[in-house]
Amino acid sequence: MKVFSASEAVWPALERTYAYLFRPFKAETFLKLAAVATISEGFMVSFHFSVPNAFPFEIDTGALRSILLAPDFLPVTILGAMALFLTGVYCLYLVIRLRFAFIHSLIHQTRGFRDAARLYSVEAERFYTAIVLVWLSFLVVVAVAIVLFVLIAYTVVSTRTPEGKLDPGNFLILFFPSAAIVFTLLLAVSVAQIVLNDFILPHMAIEGATFSRAWAEVRLRMAAHKETFASYFVLRLAMPLIAGVILGVVAWFIGFMAFGILGMSAAGFTAMLDGVPGIRAYLLIAVQMFFVLLGLGVGLVIAVCVAGPIGVFMRSYALFFYGGHYKALGNLLNPPASAPAAPDPATGYP
Numbered sequence: 001m002k003v004f005s006a007s008e009a010v011w012p013a014l015e016r017t018y019a020y021l022f023r024p025f026k027a028e029t030f031l032k033l034a035a036v037a038t039i040s041e042g043f044m045v046s047f048h049f050s051v052p053n054a055f056p057f058e059i060d061t062g063a064l065r066s067i068l069l070a071p072d073f074l075p076v077t078i079l080g081a082m083a084l085f086l087t088g089v090y091c092l093y094l095v096i097r098l099r100f101a102f103i104h105s106l107i108h109q110t111r112g113f114r115d116a117a118r119l120y121s122v123e124a125e126r127f128y129t130a131i132v133l134v135w136l137s138f139l140v141v142v143a144v145a146i147v148l149f150v151l152i153a154y155t156v157v158s159t160r161t162p163e164g165k166l167d168p169g170n171f172l173i174l175f176f177p178s179a180a181i182v183f184t185l186l187l188a189v190s191v192a193q194i195v196l197n198d199f200i201l202p203h204m205a206i207e208g209a210t211f212s213r214a215w216a217e218v219r220l221r222m223a224a225h226k227e228t229f230a231s232y233f234v235l236r237l238a239m240p241l242i243a244g245v246i247l248g249v250v251a252w253f254i255g256f257m258a259f260g261i262l263g264m265s266a267a268g269f270t271a272m273l274d275g276v277p278g279i280r281a282y283l284l285i286a287v288q289m290f291f292v293l294l295g296l297g298v299g300l301v302i303a304v305c306v307a308g309p310i311g312v313f314m315r316s317y318a319l320f321f322y323g324g325h326y327k328a329l330g331n332l333l334n335p336p337a338s339a340p341a342a343p344d345p346a347t348g349y350p
Contacts (some may be wrong), residue, residue, distance in 0.1 A: 005231070007235065009317055012316075012320045013314075014313065016106065017313040019109070028309075030302070033111065034307070035308065039095060040277055093336070098113065098117065100117065104119065106315055108332070124213055141185065145181055183290030200218055247306045250306065259298070319335060
């Protein structure tokens with residue numbers, strides 16, 4: 001396979017995205033593929049839709065907090081928090097298995113995610129364990145940084161001028177190192193995310209390699225092509241932001257029209273049924289809940305239709321770029337042409 005530079009890998013990634021999502025185009029298949037790409041790649045598009053007075057009750061956050069933190073109810077709160085945490089951990093594992101299936105589907109141009117996920121159960125468990133350890137390491141670093149920020153803030157507040165005011169010089173001297181630490185942490189997290197999913201994961205999926213072996217292979221390739229990988233990191237971080245802004249505007253425009261129609265319809269039914277006693281009052285609640293669910297469904301469809309193609313393109317871009325440096329991946333993306341059969345000496349025909 002050709003070794004693509006960071007910019008050259010954009011076009012084949014666009015071609016693979018178009019072929020994967022739109023050739024042939026079926027709305028149901030498109031939504032399925034876009035939803036999988038959105039979940040596995042973690043792209044999110046927010047939306048806002050509300051139906052006035054759709055809920056017959058209001059939540060008092062202060063009272064709810066006092067109930068949750070009450071001594072008699074505290075064990076239940078702790079158990080609930082643990083259950084939520086464990087659910088989140090398990091959902092992360094499911095997303096990682098789906099990510100393996102998604103990459104398999106993109107490489108082999110298949111759309112059976114359930115069968116693909118079964119192929120990588122062991123590799124997904126290894127990758128999941130490695131990811132948890134990596135993010136725990138970052139969590140420790142972030143905790144240390146928070147302690148440093150607290151000390152810095154205390155120093156700034158406690159150090160005053162002879163007039164008893166805050167010293168702006170001390171604030172500026174301490175602000176810039178703090179900003180540099182925050183920027184470095186964000187950059188390190190972003191680079192780690194790219195290395196894990198774009199470079200290490202293909203080795204584990206294709207070869208069944210361990211995490212340490214995959215990381216060693218990636219490190220050798222990055223050391224041999226420092227400038228190429230550096231430009232890839234820049235584009236890999238910039239392109240989702242640019243595409244997100246452009247498609248986000250498109251999603252806002254579509255959502256503005258769709259939610260505007262739903263909002264006017266909900267307002268019409270509310271005006272027609274509001275204040276009417278008897279069974280029509282319950283009908284109003286049912287109609288309002290229907291519009292809430294309908295708005296939620298429309299918003300999710302718009303979000304998936306926008307985030308899905310971005311996810312497919314970015315994953316295809318990562319595969320085509322790294323496929324030029326990783327022969328096993330490159331051969332799967334672009335199988336080498338088989339050599340012509342040698343002619344038979346007796347007949348002269350192959």
